[in-house]
Amino acid sequence: MSDNKPRSPIESGCPDGFQYIHPVMRKNYGAWKFHEHPQPGVLRHVGYSGDEIWTVRCGTQRILDIFTLRELCDIGDEFADGYIHFTIRSNVEYMVSDPAKVQPLIEAITAKGYIVGGTKNSVAMLSHTQGWLHCDIPGTDASGVVKSMMDELIDEFRNCNMPNRVHITTSCCQINCGGQGDIAINIQHTKPPKINHDLVSNVCERPSVVARCPVAAIRPAMVNGKPSLEVDEKKCICCGACFPPCPPMQINDAEHSKLAVWVGGNHSNARSKPTFQKLVAAGIPNNPPRWPEATAIVKNILSAYKNDAKDWERINDWIERIGWPRFFEVTNLPFTKYHIDNWRGARNSLNASTHIRF
Amino acid sequence: MLRQLGDSWEKYGSGLQTFHGQTGNIMFIGCTTDDTQHFFDEINGYGWDLGGAGPCVRTAMSCVGASRCEMSNCNEHGIHRHLVNNFTDDVHRPALPYKFKFKVSGCPNDCQNAIERADMAIIGTWRDDMKVDQEEVKNYINAKGENGRQYYIDNVTSRCPTNALSLNDDNTLNVDNRNCVRCMHCLNVMPKALHPGDDKGVTILVGGKRTLKIGDLMGTVVIPFKKLETEDDYEELIELAEEMIDFWAENGLEHERTGEMIERIGLVNYLEGIGLEVDPNMVSNPRQCSYIRMDGWDEEAEKWFERKAEANA
Numbered sequence: 028m029s030d031n032k033p034r035s036p037i038e039s040g041c042p043d044g045f046q047y048i049h050p051v052m053r054k055n056y057g058a059w060k061f062h063e064h065p066q067p068g069v070l071r072h073v074g075y076s077g078d079e080i081w082t083v084r085c086g087t088q089r090i091l092d093i094f095t096l097r098e099l100c101d102i103g104d105e106f107a108d109g110y111i112h113f114t115i116r117s118n119v120e121y122m123v124s125d126p127a128k129v130q131p132l133i134e135a136i137t138a139k140g141y142i143v144g145g146t147k148n149s150v151a152m153l154s155h156t157q158g159w160l161h162c163d164i165p166g167t168d169a170s171g172v173v174k175s176m177m178d179e180l181i182d183e184f185r186n187c188n189m190p191n192r193v194h195i196t197t198s199c200c201q202i203n204c205g206g207q208g209d210i211a212i213n214i215q216h217t218k219p220p221k222i223n224h225d226l227v228s229n230v231c232e233r234p235s236v237v238a239r240c241p242v243a244a245i246r247p248a249m250v251n252g253k254p255s256l257e258v259d260e261k262k263c264i265c266c267g268a269c270f271p272p273c274p275p276m277q278i279n280d281a282e283h284s285k286l287a288v289w290v291g292g293n294h295s296n297a298r299s300k301p302t303f304q305k306l307v308a309a310g311i312p313n314n315p316p317r318w319p320e321a322t323a324i325v326k327n328i329l330s331a332y333k334n335d336a337k338d339w340e341r342i343n344d345w346i347e348r349i350g351w352p353r354f355f356e357v358t359n360l361p362f363t364k365y366h367i368d369n370w371r372g373a374r375n376s377l378n379a380s381t382h383i384r385f
Numbered sequence: 386m387l388r389q390l391g392d393s394w395e396k397y398g399s400g401l402q403t404f405h406g407q408t409g410n411i412m413f414i415g416c417t418t419d420d421t422q423h424f425f426d427e428i429n430g431y432g433w434d435l436g437g438a439g440p441c442v443r444t445a446m447s448c449v450g451a452s453r454c455e456m457s458n459c460n461e462h463g464i465h466r467h468l469v470n471n472f473t474d475d476v477h478r479p480a481l482p483y484k485f486k487f488k489v490s491g492c493p494n495d496c497q498n499a500i501e502r503a504d505m506a507i508i509g510t511w512r513d514d515m516k517v518d519q520e521e522v523k524n525y526i527n528a529k530g531e532n533g534r535q536y537y538i539d540n541v542t543s544r545c546p547t548n549a550l551s552l553n554d555d556n557t558l559n560v561d562n563r564n565c566v567r568c569m570h571c572l573n574v575m576p577k578a579l580h581p582g583d584d585k586g587v588t589i590l591v592g593g594k595r596t597l598k599i600g601d602l603m604g605t606v607v608i609p610f611k612k613l614e615t616e617d618d619y620e621e622l623i624e625l626a627e628e629m630i631d632f633w634a635e636n637g638l639e640h641e642r643t644g645e646m647i648e649r650i651g652l653v654n655y656l657e658g659i660g661l662e663v664d665p666n667m668v669s670n671p672r673q674c675s676y677i678r679m680d681g682w683d684e685e686a687e688k689w690f691e692r693k694a695e696a697n698a
Contacts, residue, residue, distance in 0.1 A: 052452040100391075160401075205407070294501050
């Protein structure tokens, strides 16, 4: 512990990103004319000035060790122009202004084991968060699930065979930090938390925990002579929101924390207003290290989508056109009472018409 | 720059870094308590700053936008920095009910998912006619051979959500710009032929959020169109953000997101709270329920006519 006065932080805020942008992109800022997609993983943008910038995109594991980071930088310096962009789905993009550099760059990237792709109508990189690597909350892993699924889906990442782009996401707890997507694989707890009453008063700020419950199912109680919390299990929706502020309320269970699959989330305004994802499958075993059951369901859905959807239809557009009953038919997934949103605010999800396909 | 950060992290931490967190941060994960200060001091010296975790203003995200994309309608990175750097104190000192996120997308494709993942979503758009290069339209059709016309009718003109497109016999495209809702679909399919107009600006939506506690919400339009060109324009944007954050900081319950607060108090009350006038673009349709007390009708209608008169003056 130093005797000196602590150093005052420089509260510089968000740094100026322009210094890190490729010079050709900076020069043509706001003056780009059109783009082309010459091959999977490669974009060519042309400005009104005639300048062009080529982008090569490859997948990364998002959480990078120092050796991978350095390797990606080395590739960027030797084969690209030294400018790099991490996309919203944690792919890496190298930008080069000289088209002659594109093929050698692709070869260098591929030689090091990275996979070029993830553009346009491909299955893009699975968006995910920290999981077991660096979060205290999750019921399942993030990177592990992504690795297992991407291994099976890799041909759809490196090619553009889908009707439109497919954004898949994972969430390892029900707070759902992983955003929604065309397909989402999320934890779904099925039992209320198991409470360690001896620890609650030492660890938890009880009023906060009571307030945190979305359905007001938690109340303070004396248990074993100690101040603790109890859960009205008839109200509990098993979301696990009480667990982060109170770890003695253990929600994660090796057997009862399952996976659920949701489809049809779309943030884009193209063709239709943005939509939320909807539940299609649940009760899927949370089965590390490869999660084969969840992966099989995702592949099944992708296969149905690929075979049946028209060009440019995202999964939500496709299902809008064919109807949800047909979706359950072609994927052979069971439709249960849990699929119907059972509260008064959900009326707009009920079918108030005779629009039925036969 | 990345190497510099990596070298420092190798010294003090685990060597694992995430590019990037869901709200745009670089995350350096895994370090002992003692080393956190040393690491921060070192990278702070390089020009990096901490923040964006907890009940605070989070770091923001903006799409690649104007640096590469022909569909960009605003200076995404500029807007992002302007906003976030105005709230550096709130980024550093979590003292808000819960998190508040800004996200900026340059067009309604919304590649940053701003509409659902931001409390304040700024999405680029244009107000005038879209630009059509009829020669390029014909090129697209001809490139598909004898099925060209059919393809573009099936996949473009018939997919327009407001039926604003039609293909003439000579393969020129007809656009009913007054009914175009700037969904971007036709521009996405024919990027060489179709482009945003010149009168560019942004649409601002409020209240998007992910699941906890009341479920997912999409943002709601509060500003249908705003120019962001002059310094004054940017000043107004910052002031609006300040109003939104101040009002929510005062009135939000603990752990309540802006969208959840709006659910609880109602959009009309929220608008009053932040000083915005109502606009039909804020709703998909007017109310369906007649059970409301409306004895202030004449006053409210007068406000609308006054605003129209001012706008026309």
